[in-house]
Amino acid sequence: MNKNQIDSTQLATLVFTVLSGEKLLQVPSLLAKDVGHDSWIVVLCLFVADAICMCLCLWAVKINLKHRLTFGTILQKTVTRVGKFVVLALFFALFVCRILTLCVSSYKMFATTFDISTDWTLFVALVAIVCYVAICLGFNAIARTSQLLFPLMFLSVLTLLVFPATQVPISQLLPIGEAGVENIAKSAFSRSFWFGDYVVVYFLMEHVQPKNNKLFAPVLTTFAVGALLVVAVNVIFVCLFGSLAQNSAIAISKISLFSVADSSNGRWDWLTLSVWLMSVLVKVVVFFFCAYRCVQEVLGLHFSKTSLPVVLAIALPLLVPLFVSSEDVVAKFVTWCTIPFAIVLYVLPFAMPLLATIANKKEANP
Amino acid sequence: MSTILFWCIGIVDNFFAFFLQMLATWANFALKRLANCHFCKQENLQVKVYFAQTFGNTSNMTQSILQQLLQHYNNCDDVKIRTVCCGQQFSVVLLETMCNDQKVCDFVLHPLLMQQNAKTLQDVEQQLALSVGTKTPCNFFEVLSDFSNGYTLVFDQEGNGCVAVDTRIALGRAVIEPPTSMVMRGPREGFVEDAKNNVTLLRKRLKTPNFKVVNLCVGKFTNTLVSVCYLENVADKSVVDKVILQVQSVCIDGLLDSSYLARYLDGNKTLLFRRVGSTEKPDVAVGKMLEGRVAIVVDGSPMVLTVPYLYIEDLQSPGDYYENSSMTTINRIFRFVSVLMSVLLPSLYVCLQMYNYQIIPFKFLVTILNATNTIPFSPFTEMLLVLVIFDILREANLRMPSAVGISLSLVGAIVLGDAAVKAGLIGAPAVMIGALSGIGLFTMPDNTLVLSLLRLAITFVGGIAGIVGVLVCTTVITLYLASLQNYKTPFLAPFTPDIPQDRQDGVAKTATEKMKTRPRSIPNTNKTRRG
Numbered sequence: 001m002n003k004n005q006i007d008s009t010q011l012a013t014l015v016f017t018v019l020s021g022e023k024l025l026q027v028p029s030l031l032a033k034d035v036g037h038d039s040w041i042v043v044l045c046l047f048v049a050d051a052i053c054m055c056l057c058l059w060a061v062k063i064n065l066k067h068r069l070t071f072g073t074i075l076q077k078t079v080t081r082v083g084k085f086v087v088l089a090l091f092f093a094l095f096v097c098r099i100l101t102l103c104v105s106s107y108k109m110f111a112t113t114f115d116i117s118t119d120w121t122l123f124v125a126l127v128a129i130v131c132y133v134a135i136c137l138g139f140n141a142i143a144r145t146s147q148l149l150f151p152l153m154f155l156s157v158l159t160l161l162v163f164p165a166t167q168v169p170i171s172q173l174l175p176i177g178e179a180g181v182e183n184i185a186k187s188a189f190s191r192s193f194w195f196g197d198y199v200v201v202y203f204l205m206e207h208v209q210p211k212n213n214k215l216f217a218p219v220l221t222t223f224a225v226g227a228l229l230v231v232a233v234n235v236i237f238v239c240l241f242g243s244l245a246q247n248s249a250i251a252i253s254k255i256s257l258f259s260v261a262d263s264s265n266g267r268w269d270w271l272t273l274s275v276w277l278m279s280v281l282v283k284v285v286v287f288f289f290c291a292y293r294c295v296q297e298v299l300g301l302h303f304s305k306t307s308l309p310v311v312l313a314i315a316l317p318l319l320v321p322l323f324v325s326s327e328d329v330v331a332k333f334v335t336w337c338t339i340p341f342a343i344v345l346y347v348l349p350f351a352m353p354l355l356a357t358i359a360n361k362k363e364a365n366p
Numbered sequence: 367m368s369t370i371l372f373w374c375i376g377i378v379d380n381f382f383a384f385f386l387q388m389l390a391t392w393a394n395f396a397l398k399r400l401a402n403c404h405f406c407k408q409e410n411l412q413v414k415v416y417f418a419q420t421f422g423n424t425s426n427m428t429q430s431i432l433q434q435l436l437q438h439y440n441n442c443d444d445v446k447i448r449t450v451c452c453g454q455q456f457s458v459v460l461l462e463t464m465c466n467d468q469k470v471c472d473f474v475l476h477p478l479l480m481q482q483n484a485k486t487l488q489d490v491e492q493q494l495a496l497s498v499g500t501k502t503p504c505n506f507f508e509v510l511s512d513f514s515n516g517y518t519l520v521f522d523q524e525g526n527g528c529v530a531v532d533t534r535i536a537l538g539r540a541v542i543e544p545p546t547s548m549v550m551r552g553p554r555e556g557f558v559e560d561a562k563n564n565v566t567l568l569r570k571r572l573k574t575p576n577f578k579v580v581n582l583c584v585g586k587f588t589n590t591l592v593s594v595c596y597l598e599n600v601a602d603k604s605v606v607d608k609v610i611l612q613v614q615s616v617c618i619d620g621l622l623d624s625s626y627l628a629r630y631l632d633g634n635k636t637l638l639f640r641r642v643g644s645t646e647k648p649d650v651a652v653g654k655m656l657e658g659r660v661a662i663v664v665d666g667s668p669m670v671l672t673v674p675y676l677y678i679e680d681l682q683s684p685g686d687y688y689e690n691s692s693m694t695t696i697n698r699i700f701r702f703v704s705v706l707m708s709v710l711l712p713s714l715y716v717c718l719q720m721y722n723y724q725i726i727p728f729k730f731l732v733t734i735l736n737a738t739n740t741i742p743f744s745p746f747t748e749m750l751l752v753l754v755i756f757d758i759l760r761e762a763n764l765r766m767p768s769a770v771g772i773s774l775s776l777v778g779a780i781v782l783g784d785a786a787v788k789a790g791l792i793g794a795p796a797v798m799i800g801a802l803s804g805i806g807l808f809t810m811p812d813n814t815l816v817l818s819l820l821r822l823a824i825t826f827v828g829g830i831a832g833i834v835g836v837l838v839c840t841t842v843i844t845l846y847l848a849s850l851q852n853y854k855t856p857f858l859a860p861f862t863p864d865i866p867q868d869r870q871d872g873v874a875k876t877a878t879e880k881m882k883t884r885p886r887s888i889p890n891t892n893k894t895r896r897g
Contacts, residue, residue, distance in 0.1 A: 003849070007863060009863070009864055010862075010863065110832075110833075110834055114721065114722055114832070114833055118831055118832060118834055122831065123831075123834065126831060126834065126835070126838045127838075129838075129842075130838055130841055130842055130845075133842050133845060133846070134845050137845055137846065137848075137849035138849060140848075140849065141845050141846075141848045141849035142845065142848075144848035144849075144856070144858065144862040144863060145841070145844045145845050145848045145862070147861075147862040147863065147864060148844060148848060148858065148861055148862040149844070264727065264728045264729070265727050265728075266724065266725050266726050266727035266728065266730070266731075267722075267724045267725045268725060270722060270724070270725050270833075271725060274833050274836075274837060277837060278837055278840070278841055281837060281838070281841050282841070285841075285845075
């Protein structure tokens with residue numbers, strides 16, 4: 001069996017994992033800074049966009065089932081070698097930035113919440129080891145891990161939200177749309193970098209095997225559940241903290257403060273939070289895998305074994321925070337790349353079914 | 367004169383007749399004795415005389431096979447040869463130490479000596495039809511194999527080959543309850559060292575022609591019998607073929623136990639977790655075969671191997687299937703929790719003590735602090751010390767005779783545990799957590815060593831990197847477990863990949879009458895359990 005092959009239920013749980021893995025950390029506070037208590041509308045809009053794009057991607061996967069071409073091959077057969085190089089380079093940059101921001105967010109969470117000042121290099125080394133092991137074991141292992149952890153992650157977030165959800169004054173959300181449509185749209189565009197997690201589907205195009213001929217239903221169901229959970233976190237976060245929300249960097253850790261009714265019982269919520277943090281780790285692994293695949297496709301290489309130099313090359317940018325403020329660097333980089341990133345995230349999917357059809361036809365009649 | 371002459375002739379005639387009668391009686395008595403008794407020392411001497419004679423009279427081919435056989439068994443005093451005349455001369459060759467003397471007399475010598483007109487090997491084979499196993503080996507290697515396994519070989523003098531008669535000795539212990547898997551309810555029979563008996567125990571429970579046995583020989587010197595057993599129309603043929611191919615491809619000097627073979631059956635040679643099941647209970651092996659698995663019986667080992675193997679099987683106890691399903695479910699949850707606890711509890715204790723003590727409830731924290739504030743070691747060192755001591759005690763206890771083992775347990779519990787706590791070297795909470803974790807490991811008896819090792823590793827990383835380290839270790843272990851697959855069966859099925867139909871015998875167990883389908887995670891050709 002191909003060690004990267006996954007079925008549609010595994011893809012569904014993976015989508016949930018990558019969807020919720022990061023958006024409960026820094027994103028709610030960033031959105032609160034932009035649009036105040038209307039942040040949940042931005043999240044909702046971006047999720048709708050993501051859902052549409054994901055459906056188009058899944059359609060492309062379905063078209064591609066016949067010849068099982070890789071994303072790189074599809075691009076090469078349709079938009080030439082240069083086009084493939086540009087698109088994959090953009091994706092590589094996107095993934096490296098996402099890995100960096102994820103690592104910074106989770107490190108910050110450990111540092112502030114758990115009060116653990118682990119050395120950044122040790123932290124990065126541990127993450128890189130996990131990623132290397134995961135790539136060696138194949139994407140199937142990553143997907144199965146996410147499938148195994150799915151109920152735990154879902155329950156842990158739910159446990160953290162149940163008690164605060166009963167305490168929040170929902171009236172804090174009123175008036176709805178106070179920030180104005182323009183601001184909401186602007187925020188959605190500028191923060192789109194943090195969304196669009198469905199892009200992992202591009203790099204699994206040839207590996208997805210629909211289970212019982214069902215591809216859309218399981219993936220969209222878990223996507224909807226994950227999206228609702230993230231929206232709920234945003235709602236609870238802005239309702240609990242109001243105008244202070246923009247200053248509270250790690251949303252989920254602040255929300256969890258309200259999960260414990262009596263502090264003398266200990267901060268058991270930290271344990272729950274730790275369980276959920278495994279989804280962040282899985283998300284880093286998934287993006288690492290995608291970045292690795294980008295390098296493979298760009299260089300046109302097929303390593304018989306996992307290439308350690310490539311893994312180290314992807315991990316190297318993670319040492320940036322040792323020298324400069326990673327937040328500034330990433331923020332500037334993302335600002336420069338907002339448009340190219342938005343193109344590959346939200347324009348390319350509309351062309352994907354067509355590209356997949358053309359590439360498969362060319363494959364059938366070379 | 368003539369009267370006297372006739373009288374004398376009559377006396378001589380009578381005397382001669384009497385002499386002949388006496389001779390016949392003596393011969394009859396000797397034959398009967400020969401047929402019923404074991405080989406005695408005097409007969410051994412006779413055999414040696416025949417030995418020389420036999421090779422003087424035989425034709426080239428038989429001589430060649432015999433000579434080759436005897437060259438192979440040069441300097442083996444337990445090789446016995448007898449020449450029997452029953453119409454024609456036949457050489458009976460056997461390994462005394464591997465043959466049952468009674469069987470040799472009853473099924474080989476006696477029938478041959480009673481026969482007076484056997485001309486060919488076919489006649490001999492007909493004559494020896496009393497024996498259960500009679501065959502004509504095809505080649506010299508088969509001759510060698512049969513001979514070393516305790517078959518008695520009968521060679522003719524014309525070089526037409528030989529007949530092998532099953533006269534194997536049956537040595538071994540009685541079928542008793544296996545000490546490694548005792549049950550409150552259910553069958554108490556256990557496998558023994560003899561492969562034939564073990565296959566009998568399986569066949570006793572599977573009275574169907576669909577029960578198939580493929581016998582193979584493994585081991586250059588041991589020539590060990592390996593029986594691959596499966597249920598036709600249930601087990602997947604490709605899995606059976608793969609198992610047979612892998613057993614055939616084993617190149618080893620000696621196969622002393624089934625665990626030797628297990629390493630060869632584990633295709634990718636996993637570092638930690640074994641992927642070949644083993645059981646000492648025939649009912650468990652049959653239960654697994656009914657699900658489509660293949661059982662491998664190795665002569666000389668009471669452990670029967672089963673493939674494919676799922677991790678969940680270690681969570682299942684043989685007694686589970688004879689108890690109420692809800693009770694079984696509760697027991698399995700306990701086992702699952704205790705395994706998680708035993709692997710993660712020491713590392714969490716270290717992390718919480720060293721980095722995140724806020725997680726611990728206040729009163730509990732005060733109790734722990736009171737018990738540990740005089741300890742000279744850090745929680746990390748203290749816990750590692752406790753775990754290492756526990757592992758040493760466990761290892762020593764396993765190797766000690768049971769009587770000494772009790773003393774060792776007492777020394778471990780009282781001297782090392784109680785005295786160390788009283789002396790203020792180790793805190794009581796650490797000892798308690800170490801003990802709790804140690805006991806928890808034994809709920810998954812097949813993986814105790816691996817889990818113990820993982821526990822140490824996670825505690826070590828957790829002590830260095832805190833809760834991040836524990837998370838990283840857990841994720842890596844999960845990734846590793848999720849990647850394992852053998853004989854088309856994912857190791858972590860039915861949880862990942864998720865197979866809803868197989869959850870009927872996962873952690874929660876459905877009542878037996880409701881389990882209508884065979885597990886889908888195990889390749890099989892018949893999905894329903896009703897035929």
